[in-house]
Amino acid sequence: MKGICKDEKEKVLKILKLLEEHYPNATTALRYENPFQLLVATILSAQCTDKRVNQVTQRLFEKYKAPEDFANLKPEVLENEIRECGLFKNKSRNIIESSRIILEKYAGRVPDKFEELVKLPGVGRKTANVILANAFGKHAFAVDTHVFRVSRRLGLSDGNDPLKVEKDLTMKIPKDCWNKAHHWLIYHGRRICTARKPNCENCFLKDFCRFWSEKSKT
DNA sequence: AACTCGGGGCA
DNA sequence: TGCCCAGAGTT
Numbered sequence: 001m002k003g004i005c006k007d008e009k010e011k012v013l014k015i016l017k018l019l020e021e022h023y024p025n026a027t028t029a030l031r032y033e034n035p036f037q038l039l040v041a042t043i044l045s046a047q048c049t050d051k052r053v054n055q056v057t058q059r060l061f062e063k064y065k066a067p068e069d070f071a072n073l074k075p076e077v078l079e080n081e082i083r084e085c086g087l088f089k090n091k092s093r094n095i096i097e098s099s100r101i102i103l104e105k106y107a108g109r110v111p112d113k114f115e116e117l118v119k120l121p122g123v124g125r126k127t128a129n130v131i132l133a134n135a136f137g138k139h140a141f142a143v144d145t146h147v148f149r150v151s152r153r154l155g156l157s158d159g160n161d162p163l164k165v166e167k168d169l170t171m172k173i174p175k176d177c178w179n180k181a182h183h184w185l186i187y188h189g190r191r192i193c194t195a196r197k198p199n200c201e202n203c204f205l206k207d208f209c210r211f212w213s214e215k216s217k218t
Numbered sequence: 219a220a221c222t223c224g225g226g227g228c229a
Numbered sequence: 230t231g232c233c234c235a236g237a238g239t240t
Contacts, residue, residue, distance in 0.1 A: 046236040052226075053235090086224040090237075124237050144235055186235055195233095 012172045015154060015208055019184035022204055026183040032057075035110040035135035036067055036102065040095055042130045043122040048085045056085055067108050070099035094122025112136045125162060133178060141169045141178055146189030153193060153211035 019026075032038040037057070044053045060081050064070055070078070078092040085091065098120040102110060110131065111117055117128035125143075132138035143151075143162045147169070151157045157168035173181050192199045198211075206212040 043236095047224080047234050049227080049235060051235095084225065086226070086234090087222090087236085088224070090223060094237085122237070126236065146235065183235090190235080 008172070011208055012156065013174075015156070015205060016173070016177060016181060016184075018204055019188065020180070023184050023187050026180060026187055032135075034065075035112075035131065036099075037061055037065070038135045039098065039110050039120075039123070039127075039131055040070070042127045043091055043095055043098070044082055044085045045130075046091070046122075046127075047087060052084060056082055067099040067102045070096055071103050091122065094120075097121045098123065110135065112138070114140070125166075129166070139170065139175070141166050141173070142182060143169070144186065145195075146186040146193075147182060149195060150185045150189045150193045153198075153209060154205060155208070155210035 032041060041053055041057045044056060073096055075092045075096060078096060079088045082088050082091055101120060102108060114128050114132060117123050117131060118125060129140040129142040132140040133142060143166045148162055148165050151165050151169060156172060157165040159165040159168055192203050200206055200212045
């Protein structure tokens with residue numbers, strides 16, 4: 001853990017401990033052994049809760065399991081299966097097209113490199129990192145809007161773009177709790193550290209929070 | 219940088 | 230009932 005002073009490291013560990021205490025049931029959802037099924041689930045997760053994605057995919061994967069099952073699906077058929085996840089026209093088209101590319105270009109295997117993953121339709125840097133981390137055990141931390149905002153407010157990162165925040169979190173958070181930390185930060189971002197009116201007064205992290213310390217000095 | 223997709227969550 | 234969103238693509 002080079003490049004980080006001792007105090008900073010201790011601060012990170014205290015924050016993680018508090019998150020764990022307050023959110024013991026933080027879900028580690030969207031974990032599929034099958035990289036392709038994780039890919040489909042992660043594309044579906046845009047602007048949608050993991051809980052709902054899991055409900056939909058549980059049904060979906062009973063009918064369709066592999067790239068070849070999705071590649072020749074009519075878009076309307078898939079749209080109807082995934083409707084509850086929202087944005088279903090885009091997601092349906094992207095899942096089918098990605099399945100075709102995986103079949104034709106990668107012999108049915110989901111690629112395990114960032115540069116290849118982000119070329120797939122419906123896969124951006126967040127989705128790519130979810131797959132790299134959870135399906136291939138790679139060194140990647142997925143940064144969504146909540147992780148981005150909460151990390152910056154807490155002072156875990158001073159980056160102005162997701163890539164910098166991603167690098168900071170990758171460096172500062174011990175790898176064995178990346179998956180939990182990801183969901184803790186998201187959960188905290190929805191419950192307390194919201195985008196508009198964060199409930200700082202009731203936040204158990206305000207002693208460590210840069211946002212609060214600046215906000216509270218009148 | 220702003221807009222679009224969209225059903226569901228939540229006040 | 231209306232606002233907002235656990236991203237990504239397009240203009």
